[in-house]
Amino acid sequence: MSLSGPSVSAGPADPLVWDSVRDRLHDRGLRWTPQRRVLVAVLAETRGHVTGAELVERCRERDPATIPSTVYRTLDVLEDLGIVRHGHGPDGREEYHVLPDAIHGHLHCKACGSTWELEATDVTALVRALDDEHGFEVDLSHVTIVGRCRRCRD
Amino acid sequence: MSLSGPSVSAGPADPLVWDSVRDRLHDRGLRWTPQRRVLVAVLAETRGHVTGAELVERCRERDPATIPSTVYRTLDVLEDLGIVRHGHGPDGREEYHVLPDAIHGHLHCKACGSTWELEATDVTALVRALDDEHGFEVDLSHVTIVGRCRRCRD
DNA sequence: GCCACTAATGCGACAAGTTGCAGCAGAGAT
DNA sequence: ATCTCTGCTGCAACTTGTCGCATTAGTGGC
Numbered sequence: 001m002s003l004s005g006p007s008v009s010a011g012p013a014d015p016l017v018w019d020s021v022r023d024r025l026h027d028r029g030l031r032w033t034p035q036r037r038v039l040v041a042v043l044a045e046t047r048g049h050v051t052g053a054e055l056v057e058r059c060r061e062r063d064p065a066t067i068p069s070t071v072y073r074t075l076d077v078l079e080d081l082g083i084v085r086h087g088h089g090p091d092g093r094e095e096y097h098v099l100p101d102a103i104h105g106h107l108h109c110k111a112c113g114s115t116w117e118l119e120a121t122d123v124t125a126l127v128r129a130l131d132d133e134h135g136f137e138v139d140l141s142h143v144t145i146v147g148r149c150r151r152c153r154d
Numbered sequence: 155m156s157l158s159g160p161s162v163s164a165g166p167a168d169p170l171v172w173d174s175v176r177d178r179l180h181d182r183g184l185r186w187t188p189q190r191r192v193l194v195a196v197l198a199e200t201r202g203h204v205t206g207a208e209l210v211e212r213c214r215e216r217d218p219a220t221i222p223s224t225v226y227r228t229l230d231v232l233e234d235l236g237i238v239r240h241g242h243g244p245d246g247r248e249e250y251h252v253l254p255d256a257i258h259g260h261l262h263c264k265a266c267g268s269t270w271e272l273e274a275t276d277v278t279a280l281v282r283a284l285d286d287e288h289g290f291e292v293d294l295s296h297v298t299i300v301g302r303c304r305r306c307r308d
Numbered sequence: 309g310c311c312a313c314t315a316a317t318g319c320g321a322c323a324a325g326t327t328g329c330a331g332c333a334g335a336g337a338t
Numbered sequence: 339a340t341c342t343c344t345g346c347t348g349c350a351a352c353t354t355g356t357c358g359c360a361t362t363a364g365t366g367g368c
Contacts, residue, residue: 088245088246137303146241148290
């Protein structure tokens with residue numbers, strides 16, 4: 001578990017991934033439009049977690065004509081390509097992980113509002129138990145566990 | 155883990171809990187209003203999980219003048235009393251557990267959309283590990299784990 | 309039964325997404 | 339350069355909640 005904040009994801013450090021987006025779209029018969037260029041540019045300089053609303057806002061900074069539904073639809077497409085993943089924060093809002101090289105979940109304290117990353121090793125036992133006993137394959141990136149942190153329990 | 159559906163919660167089987175709501179509110183200096191009566195009546199005949207929107211809808215059946223914000227605010231109050239608990243479904247929407255006598259989380263298959271209950275025993279190891287290592291107290295009722303079920307993996 | 313105190317309601321505005329549909333515009337073929 | 343095919347966009351309406359504020363109405367005391 002590590003403190004929340006800028007992650008060490010390969011995202012912004014690896015521009016090659018972003019250069020390939022156009023080709024990856026073309027390979028599937030999808031298109032490379034100005035609106036998608038803007039969103040990809042925004043994602044390329046984003047680390048860690050962002051809400052959908054934040055992404056819309058950042059796109060609007062580059063292109064004030066940005067329409068929310070276009071952004072959300074493009075995010076869906078990029079998720080299909082494995083470039084972003086989305087989950088839901090403790091308040092239920094969309095939360096995107098950009099280029100998650102280390103899949104992780106989240107731990108959220110409902111008392112103080114802090115968030116920590118939950119590494120795969122922290123939940124290995126759970127993941128294995130659900131697989132062995134129920135054949136269930138956990139998508140860790142979509143998990144947010146809520147509770148109270150050490151400090152708030154005192 | 156059990157199939158989703160009507161739970162064996164003490165809720166509808168134990169009218170005494172509902173009769174006591176009025177007194178529990180009074181004890182805290184809170185009020186017993188017609189709008190709250192309607193919501194409590196709806197909850198009393200509800201088992202398992204409901205979304206906020208569904209509760210609003212059911213209240214409207216009894217009283218067409220029902221206002222959503224009143225329902226949501228009353229749910230907050232009832233949650234303070236420990237009568238309902240809320241979490242977020244896989245799509246991020248509010249989801250209420252009525253009178254959860256056995257605290258549980260949820261397992262949701264993103265391929266087929268099915269939901270299963272996740273019993274405390276299934277996550278004992280995780281809960282203990284987070285407590286021991288990080289002092290984090292998990293609120294299981296607020297947990298929904300997403301992934302793919304056995305059938306959808308084939 | 310009437311008062312006063314303040315909790316709760318109703319309402320309107322707002323936030324974050326989602327969806328259907330008509331028209332626009334990438335991309336490859338000619 | 340133009341044509342065609344269909345993926346994508348922009349728009350508008352809708353859904354699920356949340357919030358602030360003026361007004362209403364439970365409750366206990368007299």
